[in-house]
Amino acid sequence: MNTSVKFEIDKKRTKRRISLNNASKYVFSLSTIFALIVLAILLYRIGVQSIGWLDWNFLSGNLSIFPEKAGIKGAIIGSVGLMLVVIPVTLVLGVSTAIYLEEYAKKGKMQRFIQINISNLASVPSVIFGLLGLAVFGRFFNLGSSILAGGLTLSLLVLPVVVVASQEALKAVPGFLREASYAMGANQWTTIRKVVIPVALPGILTGTILAISRAIGETAPLVVLGIPTLILRVPTSVMDDFTALPIQVYYWTLDTVLTAEYANLAAATIIVLLFTLFLMNSLAIIIRNKFQRNF
Amino acid sequence: MNQNENMTKSGIVYEVKGLNLWYGNDQALKDINLKIGKNEVTAIIGPSGCGKSTFIKTLNRMIENIPSVRTTGEILYHGEDIFDKNVRVEELRTKVGMVFQKPNPFPKSIYENVVYGPKIHGIRDKNLLMEIAETSLRSAALWDEVKDRLNDNAYGLSGGQQQRLCIARALAVQPDVILMDEPTSALDPIATAKIEELIDRLKKDYTIAIVTHSMQQAGRISDKTAFFLMGELIEFDRTEILFSNPRDKRTEDYITGRFG
Numbered sequence: 001m002n003t004s005v006k007f008e009i010d011k012k013r014t015k016r017r018i019s020l021n022n023a024s025k026y027v028f029s030l031s032t033i034f035a036l037i038v039l040a041i042l043l044y045r046i047g048v049q050s051i052g053w054l055d056w057n058f059l060s061g062n063l064s065i066f067p068e069k070a071g072i073k074g075a076i077i078g079s080v081g082l083m084l085v086v087i088p089v090t091l092v093l094g095v096s097t098a099i100y101l102e103e104y105a106k107k108g109k110m111q112r113f114i115q116i117n118i119s120n121l122a123s124v125p126s127v128i129f130g131l132l133g134l135a136v137f138g139r140f141f142n143l144g145s146s147i148l149a150g151g152l153t154l155s156l157l158v159l160p161v162v163v164v165a166s167q168e169a170l171k172a173v174p175g176f177l178r179e180a181s182y183a184m185g186a187n188q189w190t191t192i193r194k195v196v197i198p199v200a201l202p203g204i205l206t207g208t209i210l211a212i213s214r215a216i217g218e219t220a221p222l223v224v225l226g227i228p229t230l231i232l233r234v235p236t237s238v239m240d241d242f243t244a245l246p247i248q249v250y251y252w253t254l255d256t257v258l259t260a261e262y263a264n265l266a267a268a269t270i271i272v273l274l275f276t277l278f279l280m281n282s283l284a285i286i287i288r289n290k291f292q293r294n295f
Numbered sequence: 296m297n298q299n300e301n302m303t304k305s306g307i308v309y310e311v312k313g314l315n316l317w318y319g320n321d322q323a324l325k326d327i328n329l330k331i332g333k334n335e336v337t338a339i340i341g342p343s344g345c346g347k348s349t350f351i352k353t354l355n356r357m358i359e360n361i362p363s364v365r366t367t368g369e370i371l372y373h374g375e376d377i378f379d380k381n382v383r384v385e386e387l388r389t390k391v392g393m394v395f396q397k398p399n400p401f402p403k404s405i406y407e408n409v410v411y412g413p414k415i416h417g418i419r420d421k422n423l424l425m426e427i428a429e430t431s432l433r434s435a436a437l438w439d440e441v442k443d444r445l446n447d448n449a450y451g452l453s454g455g456q457q458q459r460l461c462i463a464r465a466l467a468v469q470p471d472v473i474l475m476d477e478p479t480s481a482l483d484p485i486a487t488a489k490i491e492e493l494i495d496r497l498k499k500d501y502t503i504a505i506v507t508h509s510m511q512q513a514g515r516i517s518d519k520t521a522f523f524l525m526g527e528l529i530e531f532d533r534t535e536i537l538f539s540n541p542r543d544k545r546t547e548d549y550i551t552g553r554f555g
Contacts, residue, residue, distance in 0.1 A: 107362070176399040180461070182357060184412040184468055185389035192413060195401060 043274075049267035050136035058268055063232055063243070073267055074234045078147065078242035079216060079276070081235060085151025086158070086215050091208060093155070094162030100143075101163070102170040103192055122160035128226030129157040138225055145226040148238040153221050158211040165207020169200040202291035209284040213277050219246040245273045306333035307355065308472060308502045314368035315423070316349060318361065323349045324439070325526045327368070331472075331519075336494060336503045338517035338534065340510060345523040347506045351474050351519070355391040356384050381467050389416065391472040392465030397456035397481050400449035405432075405441050406505065408449050408460055412468035427467050434500075435463035436493050453488025462493065466501075473497065475505040510550055514538055522546045 061071020097118075107109045131152025143149035173196050181191040197204075227247050235242040252266040303380035314461055316324035323346045330338050339347045341432040354370065356377060370377045377387055389412070393535040400408050401500040409428040410418075417425060428445070435457040441452070457479060465473055475494075494503060496517050508514050513520050514534060521531040522543075530537060530546045541547045 072492055090425060176395060176397060177401060178400045178462075179357065179360070179393075180401065181411070182360065182465065183355065183393035183395075184415065185385045185387070186412075186415050187385050190415050194411070199402060 023233065025286065046267040046270045046279055049264050050271050052267040053264045058265075062234065063230060063248075065230065067259055067265055070265055071291065072245065072248055072272065074231060075243050075245050075248045075269070076272070077234055078244040078247075081147040081238060081242060082151045082154060082210065082244055085148060086155050086212055086236060087208075089152065089155040090158055090162045090212065090215075094159050095166050095204060096164030097159075097163045099192060099197075102167050103196070106212055118160050118163050123166060126157055126218055127220045128222060129153060129220030132156065133221055134225050143239070145228070145241055146239045147242045148233075149284055150222050150225055150227070150242065150244070151238070153225060154215040154218055157221060158215045158216065161211040161214070162208050165211065166200070166204045169203025169207065170196060172203060173199045202288050205291075206284045208287045209280055209287070213280040213284075216276060216280070217246055217273065219250050222247050223250065225244070245269055245276070249273065304329075305330070308333050308373060308551065309368075309504075310371040310374075312369040312371065314353065315357070315366065316346075316353060317363075317365045318394060319363040319545040320485065323526050324353070327528045329521060329528060329531050331502060333502055334498055334500075335513060335519060336498050336517045336519045337528050338504065338513035339504065339506045339523060340508075340513050340520060341523035341548075343508075346526040347523045348476055350523065352506055354472070354474055355393055357388075357393065359384070360378075389468045390470055391474060392394075392470035394458070394461050394465055394473065394475045394478045396404050398454055398461050398478045400452075400457050400460050402448065402450060404446045405449050405452070405460060406445040409463050409467050411464060431463040432460075432465050434497065435459045436489065436496075437463055440499055453486070455482050455489060458482060458486070458490060459493065462490075470501065472502045472504065475503065476505050477508060480508060487512075508539075522549060524549070 058071050059076070060073050061069065063072070063074055064070040073183075101111060101114065102120075105114075130153060133149060133156065136154050137143045137149040138145065141149075177195050177199060178191055181195045185193070222244060227243055228241060229251050231241055231243050233240070249266045249269045252262040252269070256263045256266075307330050308491060309329075311327050311329050314324055314327040315322065327350065339351060341347045349358060351413065353366065354372075354377075358366075359381050366378065372387070375382065401411060403411075406428055409431050410424045411423060418427070429438060429442075432441060437456060439455060441447075441460075444451075449457060452460060459480075461510050462473070462478075479490050482490065491512065491514055494505070497503060498518075505517065515547070517534045519532065520534045520537045522529045522541075522545075524545055530543045532542075537546065541550065
């Protein structure tokens with residue numbers, strides 16, 4: 001109470017700062033609301049359009065040129081098939097690459113060069129990956145426009161993202177945990193397998209799942225690969241021709257000039273696609289929360 | 296006197312001969328020569344940046360995790376040069392355990408932390424692992440505090456308990472030397488006292504080298520003390536001699552608190 005320094009608070013300034021604080025709160029929340037409004041409009045429009053169309057027959061029915069009979073069973077199976085190719089390929093190749101670059105590669109010019117190119121690949125337009133897939137998997141390996149060709153093309157597309165996300169997760173593993181393991185006489189691979197990967201796993205899986213949900217929604221590379229416009233047979237193996245949910249949305253939207261009801265079919269398919277994406281993202285969040293560790 | 300001489304000669308664990316170490320172009324250790332005897336506690340003291348942590352991490356070659364490190368000279372461990380091509384660092388490190396400055400348990404259960412070493416070295420037998428866990432935790436004076444919650448996460452332990460867990464983890468692979476890099480610097484005085492007590496008990500079975508910032512600690516627990524300064528070993532002697540009657544002026548200045 002006997003402080004020698006005396007000062008008075010400028011009440012005007014304080015008032016102004018409080019109102020500035022309130023204003024900034026509104027500005028920031030407006031930014032969020034903008035995104036939410038766009039999403040709401042989208043959901044509302046496709047929601048209204050899909051009423052009466054999205055039912056069990058639509059989900060379990062086969063494709064048809066008649067809108068009333070058309071179903072997306074084939075497209076759902078096609079999308080699931082793509083995932084069955086994309087998930088193992090990206091996980092194995094992506095995580096291995098990340099482990100090599102983070103843990104084994106000597107930090108030098110070469111490593112930096114590879115690093116920069118992987119980051120660059122992540123920003124290459126998906127159409128170009130489609131062309132690459134067409135040339136390499138479609139033509140050279142003669143896989144045509146099969147599920148395998150499509151899955152491998154999509155894997156290429158999301159690999160850079162998976163690599164970068166996994167690298168970040170590996171980087172975040174504290175060095176003292178590695179030291180603890182080395183000091184017990186563990187070698188590098190044991191340390192990576194027993195200590196580094198378990199700790200980095202939530203980060204790796206979150207990154208991978210988000211990348212894969214991007215692959216589910218991709219259309220352009222598959223269109224370039226030459227997916228048929230109308231395919232009546234449901235694929236039974238990864239070597240079969242197929243159609244996928246986003247492809248179906250694309251083709252039906254294109255043909256609305258011919259048959260107006262195709263727009264309703266597209267809307268219903270979008271709902272199914274969004275629901276799938278929502279499930280994948282929830283899974284990513286659940287995994288992250290379940291495995292999250294505190295240091 | 297003669298008998299004493301013989302005893303130390305047969306019981307030499309480490310013999311460091313002309314050890315030099317560089318980080319890139321900076322020399323961190325200059326021509327270090329010293330011997331560490333069996334069942335002795337050797338304290339390594341000196342101001343920050345003098346190379347004491349570098350030195351202790353060289354003894355189990357942990358220093359090589361830093362890419363730019365280069366060494367010359369020899370470190371004989373039971374007569375064998377640890378830099379020899381035939382020496383596997385993994386084997387060396389099971390014989391020479393290490394405890395770090397900050398407790399670094401894995402984010403696993405207490406039990407899993409202790410048996411990490413035995414498990415990676417191939418022990419699968421559940422009963423044997425449990426036995427190892429109990430013995431190690433007892434030796435680290437932690438058993439009574441954790442025996443009812445071996446499956447709890449190690450991060451729920453206090454700092455002092457975590458550090459004793461790390462000691463137990465080091466003991467679990469049956470080392471013969473334990474290196475400690477300022478093991479009590481992150482702990483409160485009571486936890487520190489417990490670790491010091493533990494070190495005193497452990498030296499019956501193990502050889503211990505400990506880096507410490509505290510001269511009192513060196514005085515309390517060590518048999519021999521090495522004083523490092525700017526990468527050089529200035530003086531190395533029995534602790535009571537080094538503290539009561541240092542030969543070098545710089546040692547005297549440091550232990551009387553004139554610098555550092």
